Structures are given as C-alpha cells and as structure tokens.
Amino acid sequence: MSEIYNIIDKKKLDIVSKPISEAHGLPNECYNSKEYTLIERKKLFEDKWIVIGVGSSIPDEGDVKPIDLLGIPLLIVRTKNKEIKVFHNICSHRGVKLVKDAGKIRNVMRCSYHSWSYDLEGKLIATPHIGGMNIHQTPEFDKTKK
Numbered sequence: 001m002s003e004i005y006n007i008i009d010k011k012k013l014d015i016v017s018k019p020i021s022e023a024h025g026l027p028n029e030c031y032n033s034k035e036y037t038l039i040e041r042k043k044l045f046e047d048k049w050i051v052i053g054v055g056s057s058i059p060d061e062g063d064v065k066p067i068d069l070l071g072i073p074l075l076i077v078r079t080k081n082k083e084i085k086v087f088h089n090i091c092s093h094r095g096v097k098l099v100k101d102a103g104k105i106r107n108v109m110r111c112s113y114h115s116w117s118y119d120l121e122g123k124l125i126a127t128p129h130i131g132g133m134n135i136h137q138t139p140e141f142d143k144t145k146k
C-alpha cells in the first residue's frame with residue numbers, strides 16, 4: 001500500500017473509508033495515473049486466476065477469440081479435441097498479432113507477416129523460407145523450442 005502513497009496523498013485515500021456522510025469517492029489519480037494503474041493491475045490481476053471468457057463463446061472446434069487483457073494479447077481457441085486453450089496472441093517470430101478477429105480457423109493460424117504457422121494446439125508447424133528462398137527448415141532453428 002505504501003507505494004500507492006508515493007502517487008496519491010494518503011489523506012485523499014483515507015477519506016474514502018470514512019462514514020458515508022464524510023466520505024468522498026476515489027481521488028482523480030485512481031483514474032488518470034499510469035503508475036496507479038500499474039500497481040492496481042499487479043495487485044488485482046497478475047498473481048490470480050482471472051476469467052477472460054466462457055466456453056460457449058467458442059463452441060465449435062477451430063473457433064478462436066482474441067482477448068486483450070490489460071494490454072496483453074491473448075487468444076482463446078477451441079481445439080480439434082474440443083479442449084479450450086489460451087495462448088499469447090503473438091507470433092513467436094517478430095511478435096505480430098496472430099489473430100485479429102474472432103472467427104473459425106480450419107487447421108492453421110498463419111501469421112500475416114512472414115507466414116509462420118501454428119496449429120490449433122499452438123504448435124509452430126511452418127516457418128517458410130527460414131533458411132533462405134524455398135528453404136523452410138534449418139538445423140539452426142528447432143521449431144519445438146519457441
């Protein structure tokens with residue numbers, strides 16, 4: 001809590017907890033301070049489970065739904081085994097967002113930048129031209145070690 005007091009005067013926060021006849025709402029800094037937001041985000045979300053969706057929003061195999069969780073791009077996927085998986089929605093090559101809109105993926109999620117491709121289990125399955133023109137594999141790069 002003390003780190004919050006570096007951003008917001010303690011008196012402004014103490015008044016929030018007073019009896020209703022004396023209390024005020026949260027100070028403006030709670031809404032417009034980036035530093036406060038980072039502390040709040042850490043305390044509320046970073047070390048706890050959080051609901052980001054429900055299975056019924058991706059009922060069929062291949063359904064995908066991108067989610068932005070406090071600036072973290074995530075992707076909810078219904079796999080071919082009907083499991084629900086959640087991945088970072090970024091390409092492991094250069095970090096381009098992999099899936100922009102909710103929809104259905106038949107077999108492969110293909111990055112729009114250099115066409116690296118992932119299956120519905122999140123496994124990297126294709127790295128076109130990684131070793132040069134028309135050379136799609138190279139011993140220096142192990143696709144299983146992303």
Ligand code: FES
Pocket residue numbers: 091092093094095096111112113114115116
């Ligand atoms: S950034 Fe995705 S393939 Fe290059």
